[in-house]
Amino acid sequence: MRGTKPPKSDPERILADPRWNALVTRDKTADGSFFYSVRSTGVFCRPSCAARLAKPENVAFHATSGDAERAGFRPCKRCKPDQPPTEQRVAALMAAACRTIEDAEDLPNLAALAGAAGLSPSHFHRVFKAVVGVTPKAYGEARRTARVQSELADGASVTAAFYGAGFGSSSRFYDKAPAMLGMAPSRYRRGGMGATIRFAVGESRLGAVLVAASESGICAILLGDDPEELLQDLQNRFPSADFVGGDDRFEQLVARVVGFVEQPHTDLDLPLDIQGTAFQQRVWQALRAIPAGSTASYAEIARAIGDAGAARAVAGACAANPLAVAIPCHRVVRSDGALSGYRWGIERKRQLLESEAA
Numbered sequence: 001m002r003g004t005k006p007p008k009s010d011p012e013r014i015l016a017d018p019r020w021n022a023l024v025t026r027d028k029t030a031d032g033s034f035f036y037s038v039r040s041t042g043v044f045c046r047p048s049c050a051a052r053l054a055k056p057e058n059v060a061f062h063a064t065s066g067d068a069e070r071a072g073f074r075p076c077k078r079c080k081p082d083q084p085p086t087e088q089r090v091a092a093l094m095a096a097a098c099r100t101i102e103d104a105e106d107l108p109n110l111a112a113l114a115g116a117a118g119l120s121p122s123h124f125h126r127v128f129k130a131v132v133g134v135t136p137k138a139y140g141e142a143r144r145t146a147r148v149q150s151e152l153a154d155g156a157s158v159t160a161a162f163y164g165a166g167f168g169s170s171s172r173f174y175d176k177a178p179a180m181l182g183m184a185p186s187r188y189r190r191g192g193m194g195a196t197i198r199f200a201v202g203e204s205r206l207g208a209v210l211v212a213a214s215e216s217g218i219c220a221i222l223l224g225d226d227p228e229e230l231l232q233d234l235q236n237r238f239p240s241a242d243f244v245g246g247d248d249r250f251e252q253l254v255a256r257v258v259g260f261v262e263q264p265h266t267d268l269d270l271p272l273d274i275q276g277t278a279f280q281q282r283v284w285q286a287l288r289a290i291p292a293g294s295t296a297s298y299a300e301i302a303r304a305i306g307d308a309g310a311a312r313a314v315a316g317a318c319a320a321n322p323l324a325v326a327i328p329c330h331r332v333v334r335s336d337g338a339l340s341g342y343r344w345g346i347e348r349k350r351q352l353l354e355s356e357a358a
Helices: 011-016 018-025 065-070 086-103 110-117 121-132 136-153 158-164 170-181 185-189 227-237 248-262 278-288 298-304 311-319 346-357
Strands: 035-038 043-045 059-062 196-204 207-213 218-224 242-245
Touching: 011 018, 018 059, 035 065, 043 065, 059 065, 086 110, 086 121, 086 136, 110 121, 121 136, 136 278, 196 227, 196 248, 207 227, 207 248, 218 227, 218 248, 278 298, 278 311, 298 311
Parallel strands: 196 242
Antiparallel strands: 035 043, 035 059, 196 207, 207 218
């Protein structure tokens, strides 16, 4: 079959076919929906292939790669249409690396992770950060944080917690504990007992804004209509912490946060105490990469962190976000562009997006 060239196509019919425009524009979104073959070269490609555009009389369309092969065409060596799309293959490799990090007692070194993915260490590091949103080391530290938090919340001793999280010595653990937990490990184990969290409530065009800060940075920015409900939400997060009303200096910080809420396209430029599971950290990092004035779907965020099937879990991480606007979960929309699922109300979400788009 491959020794005989198929007949030429009707160029007018090919040019009128909407799939032709996908070839001309090299539309990546069309990849997988069809394939095209080129009579003069004997190969078949994805719509997004970067090869020189073929003449329409030499082009034929195929529903699947198997159809193209049965018609006597071989896969293009450039776009590899007989394999999963590059983005999908890369996402799968990075998802496997994330699972390796999560399952390991000790953080695997960069060379080992890169070798398992079949990439050089420098290339792996660059791709991992682009897909996951953080470096492999940062992802490993986030995973450790989640382990420590889980161990302490379940009542484990501090010693058991740091060994369970993969720390080889107590000194290494205590050096990192304040940044990981926002407070001393023993305080975290007691639900924040002895930790001081300062807070104050400001007013914005979106309603009340509660701002709270631990020793490590701002740990909550909560929006609502009732300041008492916002304070109850904060207390539920740290049931045994010592809450202190903000002084004049803290009020100035609150004013900066309120200004940021009013104009979310500006930079907050304040230290944040971001605490969450490893998965939540990945999602929140991806959210912070969405530019002001832009949106992304839950599915797109799931693909960005290398877990294409986790759109629902992404929505859950958005709902758990304690730092309104600073972690811009308001920029996540449904696949059809509709607004949904905002913890602080759809109307506030709409107003934030309209403000950023102005």
